[in-house]
Amino acid sequence: MNVDPKDALQEYSPAELGRALSRFRRTLQSAHRSSIDVKNSYDFYVLAFKEFAKENYSDAFLYYDRAKYELTGSVNDAKHNIRGLRIHSSRTLSFFFKLYGLYAVVFGIAVAVFFGLLIYYYSNATMLDVPLWSSFFAGLGSSAQILTGAVDDLRKEGIAVRYRRIWYMAIPALSMIFGFMAYLIFSSGLVAFNVNSKETIFSTMLVCFLTGFMTNWLIDQLSKLSKNM
Secondary structure, three states: OOOOHHHHHHHOOHHHHHHHHHHHHHHHHHHHHOOOOOHHHHHHHHHHHHHHHOOOHHHHHHHHHHHHHHHHHHHHHOOEEEOOEEEOOHHHHHHHHHHOOHHHHHHHHHHHHHHHHHHHHOOOOEEOOEEOHHHHHHHHHHHHHHHHHHHHHHHHOOOOOOOOOHHHHHHHHHHHHHHHHHHHHHHOOOOOOOOOOOOOHHHHHHHHHHHHHOHHHHHHHHHHHHHOO
16 A cells, blocks of 8 residues: 555645654663664665755655664564563663663662751751751752753653753762752842742742752853853
């Protein structure tokens, strides 16, 4: 049965096809880094990209669809075959974890639990008269940032985009520094905020949490500042 390329393309507009090809490129990268053979799939992806560049969208879609089919076959081949039953191998698990940002999700949950325990058991600890819960709440905010970013990627793109490298593991440590400094700024009087009053203590915790949540933004701003110095 012959398939009319124009009929096959109905579910995609040219812009949507372009985004699909971009997402598929990231998918191939995740599979390749997980030691899955993507040669056949990549060849069809290249053909799809070339046809897309020529604005031959119908053929581009068919090549893209074939590339997805080949990748599915490669992923299935990478699974363990036990008496006809396909079971995920370490390679396929690694692929799905990288593709959907599950490493970041697991890390974010672990960080949230870790800082939650620190807040519960060491809420009265201080350093230089600064309560360490300021850093702990900032760390909790950083875990929320990581989880929010991972979920937002999956909701909008269907795959991980932002947290695909291990650099995000440094975010909680940086957020602790930012949270500590945020408390110092408020307690120094630079900002009209009385951190010693019982009425504002929870507001201070919220500020530290939001400081941790904004760690990526703070990194960007400090990077720009350092370039101009």
